[in-house]
Amino acid sequence: MDYDLMARLSEADGVSSQEGEVASILENEFKKRGLKTEVDNFGNVLAYKSVGKNPLILGAHMDEIGLMVKHIDEKGFLRFIKIGGIDDRTLVNQQVVIRTQKGLLKGVIGMKPPHIMKEEERKCVVGHTSMFIDIGAENEKDALAMGVEIGSAVSFPTLFFRMGKKLMCGKALDNRIGCYIILELARNLPDNVILMGTSQEEVSVFGKGAMTASYRLEPRAFIAVDTSVAGDHPELKPDDAPLALGKGPCIALVEAGARGNVADRKLAQGIFQFAKKAKVPIQIEVFDGGATDASSVYNLRGGIPSIAVGVATRYIHSSVGVAHEEDVESTIKLLRVAIGSL
Numbered sequence: 309m310d311y312d313l314m315a316r317l318s319e320a321d322g323v324s325s326q327e328g329e330v331a332s333i334l335e336n337e338f339k340k341r342g343l344k345t346e347v348d349n350f351g352n353v354l355a356y357k358s359v360g361k362n363p364l365i366l367g368a369h370m371d372e373i374g375l376m377v378k379h380i381d382e383k384g385f386l387r388f389i390k391i392g393g394i395d396d397r398t399l400v401n402q403q404v405v406i407r408t409q410k411g412l413l414k415g416v417i418g419m420k421p422p423h424i425m426k427e428e429e430r431k432c433v434v435g436h437t438s439m440f441i442d443i444g445a446e447n448e449k450d451a452l453a454m455g456v457e458i459g460s461a462v463s464f465p466t467l468f469f470r471m472g473k474k475l476m477c478g479k480a481l482d483n484r485i486g487c488y489i490i491l492e493l494a495r496n497l498p499d500n501v502i503l504m505g506t507s508q509e510e511v512s513v514f515g516k517g518a519m520t521a522s523y524r525l526e527p528r529a530f531i532a533v534d535t536s537v538a539g540d541h542p543e544l545k546p547d548d549a550p551l552a553l554g555k556g557p558c559i560a561l562v563e564a565g566a567r568g569n570v571a572d573r574k575l576a577q578g579i580f581q582f583a584k585k586a587k588v589p590i591q592i593e594v595f596d597g598g599a600t601d602a603s604s605v606y607n608l609r610g611g612i613p614s615i616a617v618g619v620a621t622r623y624i625h626s627s628v629g630v631a632h633e634e635d636v637e638s639t640i641k642l643l644r645v646a647i648g649s650l
């Protein structure tokens with residue numbers, strides 16, 4: 309596994325709708341691998357050797373969950389909204405970085421300390437509306453002079469690292485792992501297959517970028533390359549979340565309790581066969597709570613066969629995701645067979 313590339317992808321900032329830094333890594337790396345690239349109106353990055361009618365599309369969303377500045381007070385403290393599905397508890401007293409026209413600004417999320425809280429307050433979860441960002445500004449004017457604006461994107465400066473023998477930890481593994489996988493698939497890509505970094509997956513019930521691009525391109529099939537919830541830790545039981553690290557790619561048959569994509573049966577059977585051919589174990593998933601870009605593509609036009617293939621990740625939607633390198637590698641093996649056959 310190319311850990312330098314994986315670290316660069318994880319540490320790049322790409323809060324939904326501001327995916328530019330991730331998009332330029334993808335564009336450059338696709339070009340290095342000899343593919344043609346384009347960035348469409350919606351900010352999706354497309355890469356292919358050649359493209360004709362009804363291509364196969366593999367989409368990996370580039371965006372990550374984060375925050376956005378919504379108000380600057382007279383003392384220079386910032387209030388924010390959440391971008392994507394974030395649990396308020398993961399925000400408490402985190403370090404943050406704010407992307408501005410003048411460069412990156414550092415800050416911390418502040419809130420009332422436990423000493424001052426009333427007994428009842430200590431028992432409650434502090435909501436994000438009771439938190440603020442402290443950038444060290446002296447007042448509003450100073451904050452503005454530092455470059456912060458209403459609408460500035462805020463992310464977490466978590467450093468990527470390797471853990472134990474074969475694990476990795478970092479922010480935005482959901483879904484820079486998917487981005488890494490499509491970059492690996494870019495080597496020896498067949499004709500009429502599009503690898504696509506998609507924008508704004510985390511902020512809609514279903515992904516926005518995958519939808520706009522797939523409507524335009526009318527693929528013969530769509531595979532979302534993403535991450536999924538691993539349940540192999542002390543606070544989850546297999547019947548809550550049956551996926552585990554190191555057990556192979558996760559194939560999502562049902563997303564969002566069948567309100568989202570229900571994988572096309574023929575496509576799913578094909579993926580099972582490709583896994584056998586690639587000699588990789590797979591994990592099958594019926595997901596009640598979440599969805600991928602597949603859920604924004606399956607019902608376009610006259611219906612597009614769609615499925616999600618992903619890598620199990622612990623602590624997903626926090627700034628400390630944990631995943632297994634063998635799952636990344638076996639997903640690449642499986643998808644390599646898939647794109648050569650579909």
Ligand SMILES: [Zn+2]
Nearest residue numbers: 482483534535
């Ligand atoms: Zn995702």
